[in-house]
Amino acid sequence: MANSEKKTKKNNIRKRENSNYNGYGFMAPYALVFIIFILVPVIVAAILSFTNFNAIQWPSFVGFLNYITLITSDEVFMQHVLPNTVVYAVVVGIGGYMLSFVLAWALCNLTKPFRTVFALILYSPSMTAGVAMTVLWKVIFSGDQTGLLNSWLMSIGIINEPIIWLVSEKYLLTIVIVIGLWSSMGIGFLSMIAGILNSDEELYEAAAIDGIKNRFQEMIYITIPQMKPQMLFAAVMAVVNAFQNGLISTQLTGNPSPGYAAQLIVNHIEDYGFLRYEMGYAATVSVVLLLIVQIFSKGANALLTEKD
Amino acid sequence: MAYKGKRMNPQHFEIGQLKIIAIMLPLVIMMAIPIVFIANHAFKPMDELFAFPPTFFVRNATFENFTKLIKFSRTSGVPLSRYVFNSVIVTVLTVGLSLLFTTFAAFALSKLKFKGRDMMMTINQFALMFVPTAVLIPRYLVICKFGLIDSIWAHILPLLAYPVALFLVKQFVEQVPDALIEAAYIDGATDLTVYFKIIIPMIKPAIATAAILVFQQVWVNVETSNYYVNDDSMKTLTFYMNSLVNANNTVSGQGMAAAASLILFLPNLILFIVLQNNVMNTMAHSGIK
Numbered sequence: 001m002a003n004s005e006k007k008t009k010k011n012n013i014r015k016r017e018n019s020n021y022n023g024y025g026f027m028a029p030y031a032l033v034f035i036i037f038i039l040v041p042v043i044v045a046a047i048l049s050f051t052n053f054n055a056i057q058w059p060s061f062v063g064f065l066n067y068i069t070l071i072t073s074d075e076v077f078m079q080h081v082l083p084n085t086v087v088y089a090v091v092v093g094i095g096g097y098m099l100s101f102v103l104a105w106a107l108c109n110l111t112k113p114f115r116t117v118f119a120l121i122l123y124s125p126s127m128t129a130g131v132a133m134t135v136l137w138k139v140i141f142s143g144d145q146t147g148l149l150n151s152w153l154m155s156i157g158i159i160n161e162p163i164i165w166l167v168s169e170k171y172l173l174t175i176v177i178v179i180g181l182w183s184s185m186g187i188g189f190l191s192m193i194a195g196i197l198n199s200d201e202e203l204y205e206a207a208a209i210d211g212i213k214n215r216f217q218e219m220i221y222i223t224i225p226q227m228k229p230q231m232l233f234a235a236v237m238a239v240v241n242a243f244q245n246g247l248i249s250t251q252l253t254g255n256p257s258p259g260y261a262a263q264l265i266v267n268h269i270e271d272y273g274f275l276r277y278e279m280g281y282a283a284t285v286s287v288v289l290l291l292i293v294q295i296f297s298k299g300a301n302a303l304l305t306e307k308d
Numbered sequence: 309m310a311y312k313g314k315r316m317n318p319q320h321f322e323i324g325q326l327k328i329i330a331i332m333l334p335l336v337i338m339m340a341i342p343i344v345f346i347a348n349h350a351f352k353p354m355d356e357l358f359a360f361p362p363t364f365f366v367r368n369a370t371f372e373n374f375t376k377l378i379k380f381s382r383t384s385g386v387p388l389s390r391y392v393f394n395s396v397i398v399t400v401l402t403v404g405l406s407l408l409f410t411t412f413a414a415f416a417l418s419k420l421k422f423k424g425r426d427m428m429m430t431i432n433q434f435a436l437m438f439v440p441t442a443v444l445i446p447r448y449l450v451i452c453k454f455g456l457i458d459s460i461w462a463h464i465l466p467l468l469a470y471p472v473a474l475f476l477v478k479q480f481v482e483q484v485p486d487a488l489i490e491a492a493y494i495d496g497a498t499d500l501t502v503y504f505k506i507i508i509p510m511i512k513p514a515i516a517t518a519a520i521l522v523f524q525q526v527w528v529n530v531e532t533s534n535y536y537v538n539d540d541s542m543k544t545l546t547f548y549m550n551s552l553v554n555a556n557n558t559v560s561g562q563g564m565a566a567a568a569s570l571i572l573f574l575p576n577l578i579l580f581i582v583l584q585n586n587v588m589n590t591m592a593h594s595g596i597k
Contacts, residue, residue, distance in 0.1 A: 020420045020421055020422050020499070021422065022416075022420060022499040022500075023416045023420035023421065023422030023425065024416075024422060026412040026413065026415055026416035026420065026499070026503070027412070027413050027416045027417070027428065029408070029409040029412060029413075030409040030410060030412060030413035030468075030469060030474065031413070031428070033409065033465060033468040033469040034432075034435070034469035034471075036450060036454075036465070037447060037450065037465060037466045037468070037469060038435060038438060038443070038469055038471075040446070040450055041443035041446035041447045041449075041450055042438075042442075042443055042446070044443075044446035044449060044450070045442065045443050045445070045446045048445070048446065103332070103335075106328050106331070106332055107332075108316045108317055109316065109318065109325060109328050110318070110325055110328060110329065111318055111319065111320065111321050111325070112317075114325075114329065116584070118332060118336050120580070120581065120584065121336050121339055121340045122336065122339055123580070124340075124343060124577055124580075125339060125342070125343065127524060127573065127576040127577060127580065128342075128343070128573055129528075131528050131569055131572045131573045131576075133342070133346065133569055133573075134553050134565070134569075135346075135349070135553055135562050135565035135566050135569060136342055136345065136346045136349075136566070136569065138562075139345075139349065139362070139562060140342070140345070145360070145361070146360055146361075146362050147362070148345075148362050148364070151361050151362050155361070182339060182342070185339075187472070187521070187591070187594075190587060190588065190591045191591045191594040191595075193588065193591070194588050194589075194590075194591035194592040194594065195591075195592070195594075195595065196316055197316060197317050197588075197592070198592045199316060201316065204316070223316075227595070228595070229594075229595020229596050229597050230591075230594055230595045231595075232595065232596040233594045233595055233596045236436050236437060236596065237436075237472075239437065240436070240437055240438075240439060243439060244439040244440070244441055244442075246441065266439075266441050266442075269441065269442065269444075270441075270444075273444065273445050274444075274535070279445050282445060283445060283446070286442035286443065286445075287442075289439060289442050290437075290438075290439060290442050293437045293439055294434070294437055297436075297437045301596075
């Protein structure tokens with residue numbers, strides 16, 4: 001009796017070490033929704049990208065035609081969407097990433113009450129992502145003297161005439177970038193704060209004895225190497241954030257934006273998918289977007305893990 | 309004088325910190341301006357909305373814009389309470405189910421051993437880079453196929469799997485000591501008991517964080533209402549607020565729109581303030597190794 005009980009216990013442990021079928025049970029619900037609403041749609045997008053599909057008739061296979069069109073004859077994509085996306089991604093992605101590291105580092109040099117309040121204020125704009133803040137930007141960037149920005153600039157004498165911000169092709173992308181940067185201190189930023197706070201404090205004193213001379217060296221040689229995992233997580237979040245945001249320009253000016261001045265790749269997908277119902281072509285752009293994000297994340301990965 | 313090395317996270321206030329505060333303060337204020345502005349704008353009475361030169365702060369605060377918001381919905385066929393009801397149901401179900409699925413999966417991925425586990429972890433790592441907008445159309449097709457158009461599940465199901473939340477919770481579950489779990493097994497616990505009695509109580513910060521993240525996804529989501537639901541009475545509060553904002557571009561509509569934005573934004577902020585200690589605790593384990 002006692003013996004058999006012992007045996008089942010042993011079995012239990014072995015089962016856990018090799019192949020515990022309960023694992024599949026625990027995975028199943030998540031895996032199911034993941035497969036149906038993420039994996040399958042990605043595969044469907046990949047398949048649709050090789051077809052001509054107008055959402056009514058059954059898709060017809062066209063081979064690489066969509067990809068060829070995208071590269072060779074989609075002038076809007078090549079002349080506006082791609083350059084805009086690159087500029088936006090560089091400034092909001094890389095710039096926002098560096099800014100959030102510097103801010104996280106600065107916050108970690110403050111005592112907890114200051115840090116908490118500042119972090120909350122810096123983080124809260126990222127919570128507005130998706131909230132219709134249209135009215136806010138419309139009031140601030142309104143094109144006549146009643147616009148807040150115009151009113152301020154005129155009262156301090158920088159400009160004499162109100163600038164029509166949201167119709168002007170000259171300013172539109174800049175405005176979208178500024179708003180993007182404003183809301184870029186998201187969960188990657190919080191991750192970096194936590195990473196810096198968790199670094200081993202003894203190391204800082206040891207490093208000082210070993211000849212570290214200033215805060216900058218300390219940041220490069222002690223802080224960053226210790227928080228590489230968080231840096232990488234934040235980098236992935238920054239890349240995704242840099243490429244998935246299309247809402248700002250749609251809210252400001254509608255889709256497409258005037259002269260395609262602030263058209264980003266996500267807007268291009270919506271333009272073709274939901275305004276022109278060229279679903280096959282929209283799927284092609286989607287696949288390109290997913291590939292770009294993967295490539296950039298891989299790049300960040302290589303950059304951050306190589307130095308070990 | 310030799311450099312002594314500076315510790316992060318100082319316990320006491322020192323003069324040296326003033327420098328950092330002085331540099332950061334203008335930036336922090338700039339970041340706060342839009343949100344402070346919208347909070348003020350929402351309470352402005354009509355004459356202040358029309359004021360020239362435009363004012364930043366509200367002088368005679370009023371709830372006029374909020375009451376207008378409610379009255380407006382009475383004239384539009386579907387009562388506001390219906391949208392609120394939809395939003396609450398959708399949000400509660402999405403957050404609840406998502407947390408259940410995510411913690412189950414996180415437990416399996418970090419504490420149970422089975423074939424294919426490593427592959428699933430790799431797939432989820434890839435999925436961190438997933439951009440939902442890219443698959444709006446295929447998702448629509450999937451939802452059509454399942455006959456979910458116009459049902460409440462069209463709002464919920466697409467948002468249940470959130471790779472970032474799974475990743476963070478999984479990292480946190482890994483911190484639960486194996487010895488503790490071993491001991492429970494030796495006392496005869498099943499996997500389910502371990503999950504409920506050990507894992508769940510020990511990963512509360514991660515659950516709180518995942519709750520916030522999923523909440524942020526679902527609460528402001530308009531895509532499901534826009535694309536997967538045609539029946540107006542099945543759409544969410546966020547959709548209503550958005551359509552209101554877009555339909556009222558006049559100055560008089562501005563106050564109402566500001567009030568709507570504030571109503572959508574505040575729950576996010578409050579939830580984060582309440583749970584922020586948990587979030588920071590979870591983020592400490594957020595690194596990708």
